[in-house]
Amino acid sequence: MRRAGTTLLKLLSPASGGGRKRVLRAAGAIAALLLSLVATAAAAQRVERPGPLPGPSLGGPADSSVPPSVPSAPTVPELIVDLSQARVSITSAFQGESLLLFGMFDPPGEIVVVVQGPPARETVMRKERFLGLWLNTGRQSFDDVPAYYFIAASAPLQRLLARGAGGEILSLEDRLSSIRPVRWRSSEELAKFRGGLVEVKRREDLYPAAFGQVTVQANRLFRAELPFPSRLPEGVYDVRAYLLREGKIVAAVSRPLPVGKVGFNAQLAGWSRQEGALYGLGAIVMALALGWLGGAVVRRL
Amino acid sequence: MEIYLPIAEQSMNVFVLFALGAAAGLLAGMFGVGGGFLATPMLIFVGIPPTVAVASQANQVIANSISSLQVQWRRGNVDLRMGLVLLLGGMLGSSAGVSLFTWLKRIGQIDFVIAVMYVLMLSSIGLLMLFESLRTYFRRRRDPTGPRGKLHTHYLVHRLPWKMRFYKSKLYISAFLPIGLGFVIGILSAILGVGGGFVLVPAMIYLLGMPTSVVIGTSNFQILFVAANVTFLQAVTNGTVDVVLALLLILGGVVGAPIGSRIAAKLPGVVLRGLMAVLVLGVAMQLLFELLRTPVSAYSLGVREVLP
Numbered sequence: 001m002r003r004a005g006t007t008l009l010k011l012l013s014p015a016s017g018g019g020r021k022r023v024l025r026a027a028g029a030i031a032a033l034l035l036s037l038v039a040t041a042a043a044a045q046r047v048e049r050p051g052p053l054p055g056p057s058l059g060g061p062a063d064s065s066v067p068p069s070v071p072s073a074p075t076v077p078e079l080i081v082d083l084s085q086a087r088v089s090i091t092s093a094f095q096g097e098s099l100l101l102f103g104m105f106d107p108p109g110e111i112v113v114v115v116q117g118p119p120a121r122e123t124v125m126r127k128e129r130f131l132g133l134w135l136n137t138g139r140q141s142f143d144d145v146p147a148y149y150f151i152a153a154s155a156p157l158q159r160l161l162a163r164g165a166g167g168e169i170l171s172l173e174d175r176l177s178s179i180r181p182v183r184w185r186s187s188e189e190l191a192k193f194r195g196g197l198v199e200v201k202r203r204e205d206l207y208p209a210a211f212g213q214v215t216v217q218a219n220r221l222f223r224a225e226l227p228f229p230s231r232l233p234e235g236v237y238d239v240r241a242y243l244l245r246e247g248k249i250v251a252a253v254s255r256p257l258p259v260g261k262v263g264f265n266a267q268l269a270g271w272s273r274q275e276g277a278l279y280g281l282g283a284i285v286m287a288l289a290l291g292w293l294g295g296a297v298v299r300r301l
Numbered sequence: 302m303e304i305y306l307p308i309a310e311q312s313m314n315v316f317v318l319f320a321l322g323a324a325a326g327l328l329a330g331m332f333g334v335g336g337g338f339l340a341t342p343m344l345i346f347v348g349i350p351p352t353v354a355v356a357s358q359a360n361q362v363i364a365n366s367i368s369s370l371q372v373q374w375r376r377g378n379v380d381l382r383m384g385l386v387l388l389l390g391g392m393l394g395s396s397a398g399v400s401l402f403t404w405l406k407r408i409g410q411i412d413f414v415i416a417v418m419y420v421l422m423l424s425s426i427g428l429l430m431l432f433e434s435l436r437t438y439f440r441r442r443r444d445p446t447g448p449r450g451k452l453h454t455h456y457l458v459h460r461l462p463w464k465m466r467f468y469k470s471k472l473y474i475s476a477f478l479p480i481g482l483g484f485v486i487g488i489l490s491a492i493l494g495v496g497g498g499f500v501l502v503p504a505m506i507y508l509l510g511m512p513t514s515v516v517i518g519t520s521n522f523q524i525l526f527v528a529a530n531v532t533f534l535q536a537v538t539n540g541t542v543d544v545v546l547a548l549l550l551i552l553g554g555v556v557g558a559p560i561g562s563r564i565a566a567k568l569p570g571v572v573l574r575g576l577m578a579v580l581v582l583g584v585a586m587q588l589l590f591e592l593l594r595t596p597v598s599a600y601s602l603g604v605r606e607v608l609p
Contacts, residue, residue, distance in 0.1 A: 092545075094305040095312045123603035125409050133592045135413040139603070147605070196600030203598065230305070230312045233605060265307040272308055272540045280536030283544050284529045287363035287551060294555030295368025298562075 078106040079251035081241040088228055088237075088259040090266075096205075096230040099257075101152075102223040105243050109250065111154045111214045111222050112169050112242045115257070117147025117206070118235030121182070124193045124200070140193040141182035147233040149175060149201075152212025152224040160244055168249055169242060172198070172207055205229035234260045308543035309353045315549060317347060322361065322553020329554065330561020332577050335365050335496035335524065340550065342419055342584055351412045353543050355402070355494030356535035360547035362496040362528035365554055366521045373518030380469035380515045383479060384522040390480035391527040394487020399534040402492050406539065409603055416592055418493060423585035426499060430578035438571045470511045470519075478509060483523060491531045496524040499581075 081103035088097055101113055122145040126138040149172050153160055157171065170178075176198065181190055201207040206229060214224040226239070236256045243251040261269050271279040303312040321343050325336030337358050344354035373379055405411040465476045482504055486497040501520045505511045511519070536542045565573060 090305060092305050093303065093312075095303050118607065121606040123409070123606075125601050125603055127596055127599045127601070129595075133413075133417070134594075134596055136409050136601070139409055193600075196598075197602070199598055200600050200602050231310060235607070261307060265305060268307040268544060272536065272542070276537040276540055277533070279540075279544075280533040280542065283360045283532050283536060283542050283547060284363060286544060287360050287532070287547065288367050290548070290551045290555065291364030291367035292371065294364065294551070294558070295371045297555065298368065298559045299372060 077251070078109075079241060079243045079253050080104045081239075081253045081255065083226075083239065083255070083257065087257065088232065090232065090234070090259070090261040091263060092265055094230060094265075096232070097228045099226040099228065100223060101226055101239065101241070102221070103241060103253075104220050105222065105251070107219045109243045109245045110160055111216065111224075112157070112160060112244060113150075113152040113212065113214055113224050113226075114169060114240045114242075115148065115150040115226055116175075116238045116240075117149070117233060117259075118237065119144045119146055120233075120235075121145070122197060124197045126193065126196060138193075140185065140190070142194070142197065143180040143182060145179050145197065146175065147235060148206045148228070148237065150208050150212060150226060152214045152226075154214040154216050154222060157211050160247065168252075204231050206231070206233075228259070232259055304545065304549075306349075306353075306543050306546050308357075308541060309349050309546060311348070313347070313349070313546075318546065318549040319553040319556075321347075322550035323557035323560075324553075325361070325550065326365070326554030326557025327561040327564075328557075328577075328580075329365050329369070330558040330563075331565040331573065332499075332561075334499040334502070334577075335362050336554070337362050337365075337495035338419070338423060338493070338499060338581070339584055341415075341494045342588055344546075345415070346587075349546070350541075351415050352402075352406055352539060352541045353546070355415065355492065356532070356539065356541040357543045357546040357550070358494035359490065359528050359531040359535065360542055360544070361550040361554065362490075362494070363525060363532060364551040365558075366496060366525040366528065368555075368558070370518065370521040370525055373521055376518070378515050378518030379522050380467060380511070380519045381522070382465075383467045383470050383472075383511070383515075384519045386465065386476055386479045387483040387486075387519070387523040388526050390483025390485075391487040391490075391523050392483075392530055393480075394484035395491045395527045395530045396487075396534060397484075398488040398491025399531060399538060401488070402535075403538050405492075406604075413592075415493060416588055418489075420585050420589045420592065422489070422493075422500065423581050423588070426503075427578050427581035427585055429503070430574055431582065434571050434574040434578060438575070467511075469515055470509070472510060474509065482508065483527075486523070487527050487530075490524070490527050491534070494531075496528055498524055 081101065084100035084102070085097075088099065103111075105111060121141055121143050123139055123141045125136040126140075127134045128137040130137065151157060151169075151171065160169075176194055179194070181193075184190075185193075198207060202209050205227070208227060212224055212226070214222050216222045236258050238254060239257050240252060240254045242249050260266065268279075271282070302315045304315045304318075305312045321340050324343075325340040328334060328336035328339060340361070341354050341358045344358065345351050349357075370379070402411065405414050463476045464473055466473050482501070486501050489495060489497045489500060498520050501523070502516055505516045505520060506513060532542055568576075
């Protein structure tokens with residue numbers, strides 16, 4: 001490594017001769033390319049500015065169009081919810097994100113928040129040892145698998161669910177018992193694959209293992225952190241908040257949370273998906289140009 | 302500094318990717334091979350999905366071979382006729398390879414096939430190179446001049462029909478040989494994301510009997526077009542070429558290549574080949590270990606399909 005370092009120094013020293021100016025110009029061009037990439041990434045990040053928020057669609061009896069200035073009036077909603085961001089934007093600097101969900105409710109009661117990613121077909125593959133090597137020998141597809149699943153509650157969830165809200169609010173286990181196997185196997189085999197699905201999703205933090213905590217303040221304000229990992233599938237997520245009193249849901253608010261790539265990333269992914277041929281040609285031209293330029297720089301040294 | 306890769310759909314450290322590209326470039330400069338055989342397994346090792354790693358690495362190979370071809374072309378070290386015949390096989394092979402890749406991906410065995418092919422190819426080439434360089438090393442110590450061999454020996458393969466004259470390579474052989482060789486390299490290139498130089502170069506010397514002077518240039522010529530074909534077909538059929546990933550690898554390679562050639566200029570050829578053999582064997586061992594080791598989890602997920 002030290003040898004490589006000194007070689008690099010030698011390459012950069014003025015002793016390398018007359019071609020140095022041209023080399024610097026070419027190196028400058030490469031640096032400019034890299035900078036432009038970083039700049040696009042930064043710009044993409046700036047794009048993400050919360051737009052006008054869509055009004056919460058109501059799952060419960062409350063009406064949120066009335067401003068919550070007089071909480072005691074009978075027409076006022078019992079539950080109001082908002083998010084710190086209207087959408088999750090996957091920029092070039094995206095490394096996962098934590099959103100803040102906050103709101104207000106009429107006491108008494110407990111709050112449960114459920115966040116679900118868009119459903120899709122997932123294929124679970126199982127490795128087995130074959131002639132000493134590990135390879136995929138079994139596979140099982142399931143339909144209607146949520147991309148992401150997170151529950152937060154203001155009190156221990158088991159206690160809340162035990163009291164009868166179970167029909168509407170599902171723990172991850174209950175939610176996954178409803179996913180449809182594409183091909184039927186024995187129920188213990190299906191259970192194993194289902195377990196494998198949870199295992200992989202947990203590892204990618206898409207099914208966070210721990211229940212989230214909904215923090216209640218002054219008996220009517222609440223907040224919860226929604227953790228989103230970096231390998232987040234795109235789509236419209238569903239964020240739902242429930243107000244429970246004595247185990248029964250008295251109010252529910254649901255709002256969509258779009259998750260998607262923005263700016264440069266969205267552009268590239270879109271081209272790759274829809275204009276594969278053009279994207280491929282672009283990739284080839286980029287490699288040719290950079291390789292040619294790089295080669296020219298190297299030869300001058 | 303992390304960057305989100307739009308096709309791999311995950312964030313990765315920029316410097317890790319840049320360093321991988323630089324390592325591949327270093328090898329390219331030192332040994333005259335693409336370095337893809339090292340970079341692809343490493344990309345998979347740091348967590349890039351194998352399908353994306355292979356396709357994006359093929360894109361990087363284009364940059365690598367054009368910069369090397371520039372020099373070789375100017376020096377007249379490209380046997381164009383041989384290159385075109387090889388390319389005919391290469392195009393067929395790489396197109397078949399991408400179809401094979403797509404099929405393996407669908408049945409969920411692509412990761413395994415990539416790993417097994419790497420282990421087989423790298424260990425056999427590594428061992429061959431190691432023995433060859435050890436033999437040369439000890440023989441040269443005994444007898445500095447060494448015995449002179451024939452220009453090239455004649456095997457059964459020289460009796461195949463459809464003979465062609467390759468003036469620059471001073472060869473009169475059946476066109477089926479280079480076409481077949483190109484075909485095999487094309488498949489390797491499509492499935493493993495390598496240029497295939499480290500298979501092609503020895504095969505051209507020992508199997509076809511080409512003079513060493515035109516081997517590197519001609520192999521680069523063929524690799525350039527085959528890698529472009531693989532990139533294009535992967536982008537069209539699988540959509541797994543990540544240009545942001547490829548860009549970082551290429552930039553790393555641009556930095557690494559001159560350092561590699563400086564190192565190569567200082568070391569004797571035998572030592573260089575011995576080092577390369579040890580490196581190749583090391584990568585093969587690592588991959589074999591991954592295949593034999595009990596995995597952290599027996600389960601993995603295939604491609605997520607959003608149904609309409």
